[in-house]
Amino acid sequence: MKQVVVCPDNIESLKQIVFPHPHDGTPRLTLVLANDGCLYRLHNTRLGKSVEATENQGRDIYMKSIMVSTGDILENGSLYHLTKYNLAFALCSLPEAVSQEDEPPRYQLPCELQSMLAQVHGSHWTQIPTLIFQNALKSVSISVDEAGDTYYALNTCKCIEFLISVVDKLSTHLPPSLLKLIPKSTSQNDSDLLLNKQRSLLLACDLLRSELSSTVFNLLMDQPSIQEANDKVKSHEAKLLQSRAATTSLLDLAHPTALSTSGNFPTSSMSNRLANNNSTNNKKKTKNDNKVKISKGAIDNFFKSKKKDASK
Amino acid sequence: MSEQTVEYNFKTSSIENPTEIAHLVPCIIHFNGQSDEIKTNLKFDQEEEKNHTNKFVTYFRGRKLIGQDVLKLLNENNKVKAFVMEDTTNIQNNKQFHVVSTLDKVINYEREGNEDRLDMEMSKLREFIDVTNLIHS
Numbered sequence: 001m002k003q004v005v006v007c008p009d010n011i012e013s014l015k016q017i018v019f020p021h022p023h024d025g026t027p028r029l030t031l032v033l034a035n036d037g038c039l040y041r042l043h044n045t046r047l048g049k050s051v052e053a054t055e056n057q058g059r060d061i062y063m064k065s066i067m068v069s070t071g072d073i074l075e076n077g078s079l080y081h082l083t084k085y086n087l088a089f090a091l092c093s094l095p096e097a098v099s100q101e102d103e104p105p106r107y108q109l110p111c112e113l114q115s116m117l118a119q120v121h122g123s124h125w126t127q128i129p130t131l132i133f134q135n136a137l138k139s140v141s142i143s144v145d146e147a148g149d150t151y152y153a154l155n156t157c158k159c160i161e162f163l164i165s166v167v168d169k170l171s172t173h174l175p176p177s178l179l180k181l182i183p184k185s186t187s188q189n190d191s192d193l194l195l196n197k198q199r200s201l202l203l204a205c206d207l208l209r210s211e212l213s214s215t216v217f218n219l220l221m222d223q224p225s226i227q228e229a230n231d232k233v234k235s236h237e238a239k240l241l242q243s244r245a246a247t248t249s250l251l252d253l254a255h256p257t258a259l260s261t262s263g264n265f266p267t268s269s270m271s272n273r274l275a276n277n278n279s280t281n282n283k284k285k286t287k288n289d290n291k292v293k294i295s296k297g298a299i300d301n302f303f304k305s306k307k308k309d310a311s312k
Numbered sequence: 313m314s315e316q317t318v319e320y321n322f323k324t325s326s327i328e329n330p331t332e333i334a335h336l337v338p339c340i341i342h343f344n345g346q347s348d349e350i351k352t353n354l355k356f357d358q359e360e361e362k363n364h365t366n367k368f369v370t371y372f373r374g375r376k377l378i379g380q381d382v383l384k385l386l387n388e389n390n391k392v393k394a395f396v397m398e399d400t401t402n403i404q405n406n407k408q409f410h411v412v413s414t415l416d417k418v419i420n421y422e423r424e425g426n427e428d429r430l431d432m433e434m435s436k437l438r439e440f441i442d443v444t445n446l447i448h449s
Contacts, residue, residue, distance in 0.1 A: 001344070001398070001399060002344070002396055002397065002398045002412060003396070003397055003409075004334050004394060004395070004396055004397075004415070004418060005320065005394065005395050005397050005409070006382075006383065006386055006392050006393070006394045006418070007320075007322065007392060007393065007394075007395075008390050008391070008392055008393075009390070009391040009392060009393050011322060012321075012322050012323055013319065013320060013321050013322060013323070014319065014320040014322075015317065015318075015319050015320075016317070016318035016319065016320075032320070041444075041448075045437065045440075047336060047420050047433055047437075048336070048338055048420075048422075048433075063338055063339060063340055064336045064337065064338060064339075064340075064420075065336075065337055065339060065340055065341040066334050066335065066336055066337075067334075067335045067337055067341070067347075067350050067354065068332060068333070068334050068335070068350070068396055068413065068415075069331075069332045069333045069334075069335075069350060069351070069354070070332055070350075070396070070412075070413050071346045071347055071348065071350050071351060072345075072346060072396060072412070072413075073341055073343050073344060073345060073346070073347050073350070074344060074396075075340065075341055075342060075343060075344050077336055077340075079336070079382065079418065081386060081392075081441075083441060083444040083445055083448065084445065084448045084449065085448050086447070086448040086449075089447075089448075123315065166447060169446065170443070170446060170447065173446055175439040175442060175443055176435075176439065177435075177436070177439060207443060207447065208447065211447065
């Protein structure tokens, strides 16, 4: 089967390693090890998602095929491309990284740890070069140096520390489509600026959701700084909702019989009332329309009522 | 049974300056294989392209298509190259992808009037790559 692959210019060969996805554990996280010694993630991007067909058929439908100028036709319009992958995210999501709160840390050499992970979780861990594994390990584990060797132990605090550093970095570089979700404060009020900062922090956390297991993600969300941001944003939104409800009820009181023709903006309750009135009027009209005229023609009253028949 | 390995080999013997183009047309073609039609069709309308900056204009089955180069978008951060690759499976059940042709452009098309959708799709792809690079940098 032919496919279109886009890769960095310096790469000459790739070896595929399939990892379980941290989010649900299914083997669909396709990593590739390049000849330049870097680890990449292979993305299968499909363009041309049809919204209508997807809604109708209940599954994603993509309306793109590829025609190559050499004459090749590829029914599947998938575009395979690479982005760098930090193995620390896979390490963070391991149960070993979060289930050793009370236990004393078990320090191991990177190769020992790697073979232990291979035994417990699968052989994909041994396919990772030790250098890449060790670099990822540094950011999510505690270490001790002994007799010239460095021993590592996965640590929950270090994992969270690493994730918070990523969240901080992301929150200051949010993509434009997410920045649109943060309301622009007209006043340069300190509280408004802080609230927007907290909003971007929460959006940055959401961006990491698919990179982590649900246990680790929940641990991240329970961190004091993120918990505080979550509470502040939620309470602010609740206040906003309350004030909106208050203004609608005030508008209702001020214009109880307002009609849509007056040019004013009808509130939701007012518009509901108007809609109900219209529906009752329509019902009345339909009742009148259903009346059948009785006339005296040649065959009218041919079938007489039973009572009259009985009297005869 | 041993696990299947998948490898990609990008080494090419001859092609230094690729000229081939991959057209992502906005329809599903229920066919995989070779066609003689492409070489004579899907020519760019350079007069029309003057009205659409940084976009390509061509015609497919009488429909005007407007497209944008995905490689140019992916090239913004790191220099990239694109290939059409085909897999072969050997006796050990190992899959190896080798280069069939090297691509100069990968053009994503939409029908005329759907340019907004094209722009949105391309900007979303750009955002996705930026965010992924930021997370994993």
